[in-house]
Amino acid sequence: MGVNMYAEAGSEPVAVVGPGAVGLALAARLAIEGHPVTLCGRPGAEPLRHIELTDHQGTRTVAVDWQDDPAHLGPFRWVVVATKLHQSDAARAWLERLVGPDTMVVVAQNGVEHRERVAPHATADQVAPVLVHFNAERQGRAGVAIRQDGTGLVAGDDAPGCRARPLLERTGLGVRVAADFTTAAWHKLMVNAVANPVTALTSRRVEVFRDPSVRNVAAAMLGEVAAVGRAEGARLPDGAVDDVLAWIDARPSGAGSSMLADRLAGRPMEHDGLLGAVVRRARTHGTSVPLCTAVLALVAALDEAAR
Template identity: 45%
Template sequence: MDTQHERPVAVIGAGAIGLSLASALARAGRSITVCGGREPVDRIGITEDGVRETWPVRHVTDPAGIAGHTTAIVAVKAHHTTAVAHWLRALARPDARVLVAQNGVEQHERVAPHVGPARIVPSVVYLNVERTAPGHARLRRVGALDIALPDDASGAALAAELEAGGMRTSTEADLRTVAWTKLLTNITANPLTALTGRRADVMRDPGIERIARRLMAEAVEAGRADGAALTDEHVERALHWLQHVPEGSTTSMREDRLAGRPLEYDALTGAVVRAAERHGVDVPVNRSVLALLAAIEPEVMA
């Protein structure tokens, strides 16, 4: 008989996004295995609208602890993927499916070298989540959708489970365009807040708005060349959204810079530049921003 304990989910990266997705699967009846991390956890919890729910989990420190797991969530930041390669290799089996909950448009390419024949399920995540303590996070919903998945058998199966656990999901025949659409906001708000040190209100400054438009316009051209069905209207919608986020909003890249952590620029701006290089598209403003971000040392801003 197929019980939740016979179908555990491995969570590689129990940060804000990983906890949110794991909590939905736990709510849907799956048992959760948390992989590695600095501090052991025996429960995970999510607080939403002032209500806190928790679930027991199993914590393992050796990849042998997820032998036999056929579902995993990879939610480390993109630039930490290599650091968890030993966990990913434990999933390199044809019967395993790996949900990649990372930013950018290169999820498959980033994870595939480590998981071999496993089925990779890329995603586009819209959750606004703040990790408040080891194993615990505060969840806020943004818009009408929490996560988009590919319209295939693996994507549909995971979407159904996440829906059962309270996530608002969609399955997309053209996930590439969905991912590039989100990338437009990520390559503007994240770098521009990190470089200026200001919160998201900086996107309303006329000079910054002009830079943001150029960044997005270049990315639209690179994305089109890469197969995404982007139009100029995507730029207008993305900019309007960024200029109307709640007062005081920040970005993960700004917070990482303030905390002296490495920045996740390569999966964002770097992806635009690589796509442009593959297709012979000129993206000078994105190249300039990439150079500026790459020059930042991981230390606290003065």
């Protein structure tokens, strides 16, 4: 297969690497809008040729192609990477085949290391980091439910972000262009780098943050993440810690986190791409993050014990 070149994003095939909840949600929305979608899954996995999408419009079934061997594909014009952060090696195996000189890679993942995770297979000007603000939940093998409150996707206003925006808009999830993507990414990382590991370690949902002792630990961790983010150039306000805690407080009763769900299901957790990214960046700036470092070590040990 050669590079798929069409005049408009609406007629272009899209390869989606990572058929998890976010990948299925994006694949289904793009397929509904007429994009031929190829799902790139784990070798030997049961083929998935239809997605049952449930959203505010009800439940719809859309057809997709399925591939589990990168050798069967060539470059695509559009590639969406939606793997979990700890699955970067698998994603790179696909990118080696899917990325050509005219490919645009949309990285719809958590964290702040979007471009680093797809290098060296895609250059910086081929990569559009995207923050996912909608909630996607798997329902069986082929089903996914989307819930959102406001804009679902955030992209940067740099050249790659502008190039990716037409495709992102076709998802119908709403796209916000962030003039300061660094700040937007670190603000989201403040939530993910603390709420995910704390819920996973305690095996409790968001109500755990009502415990005064846990809340104090979370606030201290958030302060460390904010300090690293500011060293990275993020313009996080003085009240950023309180803002994040207020956001967590506003979550519906029983809300959990992706890392908690992975722990309960016995799956690997993406702690390295979240809290690990904070600790790595802290080292480059000489910033002290003792609590984040300690919690990262505990979650890593927990993850290792489950394997």
